[in-house]
């Protein structure tokens with residue numbers, strides 16, 4: 001991607017234009033409809049890093065196809081699915097909270113658009129670690145940060161077929177781990193697990209097959225080298241302040 005275009009689009013992702021107020025999920029989970037939970041961007045949002053930025057953990061070729069083909073198709077198909085309907089101009093958080101009333105096209109493409117945007121935003125070449133507050137919450141819920149990673153890895157490894165692993169903040173104010181099938185996510189009312197997502201990992205084969213082939217566990221292990229903890233910490237703090 002051209003550098004100028006890259007920076008211009010990154011600006012778009014964080015532009016205040018997408019911030020819209022309010023949102024309540026079906027079981028009292030509240031998520032602020034700002035940032036990526038807000039109204040879909042009018043242009044396909046830029047990847048917040050270069051294709052090769054996460055090498056060797058995620059290879060450039062996979063990143064390029066994943067972002068430019070898979071993610072772009074979800075974005076385009078989602079906008080087409082909501083065009084001219086009452087969903088046009090609505091925040092994603094509102095659409096997800098009433099997903100049981102929508103078509104499969106809205107569910108699959110809306111989820112695919114959002115989940116990938118979320119995923120890119122929780123990846124970075126420079127990985128740090130959980131904040132003191134988040135570490136304490138992780139230890140309370142899972143025993144230790146290492147045990148949390150083990151539980152997350154298990155959720156990611158055992159998702160049969162295609163889907164996503166999540167760390168999320170539940171309505172009970174506790175952290176939890178789960179996986180969702182296909183392009184579902186914990187913001188959707190039709191999801192078996194509901195809450196505010198804090199961290200995710202794409203475990204569809206297209207996310208790792210070129211480099212890891214059938215070795216999904218190796219891809220999952222590599223993921224921890226590129227987790228953007230600053231973003232997980234920020235989302236945790238925002239969820240606490242709810």
Ligand code: MN3
Nearest residue numbers: 070202204207
């Ligand atoms: Mn994917």
